[in-house]
Amino acid sequence: MENGDITFHTRKWVRPEDLNANGTLFGGSLLRWIDEEAAIYAIIQLGNGMAVTKYMSEINFVSSAEQGDLIEMGLTATHFGRTSLTMRAEVRNMFTRQSILTIEKIVFVNLGEDGKPAPHGYTEITYSRDRVPRQHLERMPPRQG
Numbered sequence: 001m002e003n004g005d006i007t008f009h010t011r012k013w014v015r016p017e018d019l020n021a022n023g024t025l026f027g028g029s030l031l032r033w034i035d036e037e038a039a040i041y042a043i044i045q046l047g048n049g050m051a052v053t054k055y056m057s058e059i060n061f062v063s064s065a066e067q068g069d070l071i072e073m074g075l076t077a078t079h080f081g082r083t084s085l086t087m088r089a090e091v092r093n094m095f096t097r098q099s100i101l102t103i104e105k106i107v108f109v110n111l112g113e114d115g116k117p118a119p120h121g122y123t124e125i126t127y128s129r130d131r132v133p134r135q136h137l138e139r140m141p142p143r144q145g
């Protein structure tokens with residue numbers, strides 16, 4: 001599987017505590033949000049809560065956002081390796097669709113119980129919630145039908 005379309009999931013409202021000294025969105029806040037978004041995406045794709053950030057390529061801050069802006073974060077898997085998952089990320093203004101940030105390559109590694117890289121066995125993106133991390137399985141509602 002290579003180069004899926006980006007799906008925009010999470011929206012954020014740029015608030016005063018997210019601003020830098022210039023009064024625009026602080027890059028550190030944006031990176032914290034995107035790292036968490038990538039972690040959630042990796043957990044869902046790999047069905048494992050033990051997935052860690054390994055590598056991020058250049059980060060391109062394309063344009064700034066201002067207080068009150070509504071932004072959305074998107075990710076897509078671009079490559080399933082043996083133990084890794086590579087994603088592409090984009091953050092954009094929800095209404096103008098203007099790009100705010102792009103990261104071409106974010107690599108997460110699937111860890112085993114021993115904390116070492118472990119094969120995840122997946123090769124394709126899932127668009128449903130069928131790869132449930134073990135610790136959440138017993139709290140799942142029973143299947144209908």
Ligand SMILES: CC(=O)SCCNC(=O)CCNC(=O)[C@H](O)C(C)(C)COP(=O)(O)OP(=O)(O)OC[C@H]1O[C@@H](n2cnc3c(N)ncnc32)[C@H](O)[C@@H]1OP(=O)(O)O
Pocket residue numbers: 035039051052053054055080081082083084085107109115116117
């Ligand atoms: C969500 C978070 O915030 S997590 C917190 C931040 N992250 C961390 O603390 C992780 C710290 N790093 C580590 O613990 C270790 O580096 C590990 C366990 C992730 C990986 O250990 P390594 O010895 O590098 O593992 P290994 O060499 O087997 O590589 C594992 C995979 O990562 C890939 N990889 C390793 N280095 C890189 C790199 N620089 N760039 C891209 N991919 C890489 C490998 O190609 C391999 O993928 P594959 O199995 O799909 O082919």
